[in-house]
Amino acid sequence: MLALYLHLLAMATFVGGQLVLGLAVVPGLRGRDREGLRAVARRFGWMSLAALAVLLATGAWMASDRDLWDDSTLHAKLTLFVVAGGLILAHLKWGAAHWLQGAILLVSLVIVWLGVNL
Secondary structure (H helix, E strand, O other): OHHHHHHHHHHHHHHHHHHHHHHHHHHHHOOOOHHHHHHHHHHHHHHHHHHHHHHHHHHHHHHHHOOOOOOHHHHHHHHHHHHHHHHHHHHHHOOOOOHHHHHHHHHHHHHHHHHHHO
16 A cells, blocks of 8 residues: 555656646746746756656555566556656757657656556
């Protein structure tokens, strides 16, 4: 139960943060406060990194407890997790490519969907 709680909290932090940034913060600050926007993005980046670490640890914990390592849904989820990681790295390198933000959010939402189905 603790693993599930921490996993859901980390997921809400990561995906919820993307939604808040993408739908409120970036549109609200774009063209007004570039340094403020960068500071918020930096803090979210560190928070996301911590959330991803918790997601990996608790996901492995739950997969082991529930003997899910052979489950095809888990394999799809893990594959998309790696894709999301690649998109995040690409976003760090090419931050001006705004489509990457949308792609990360879309992949994250599919990961959540797959997680609900586990």
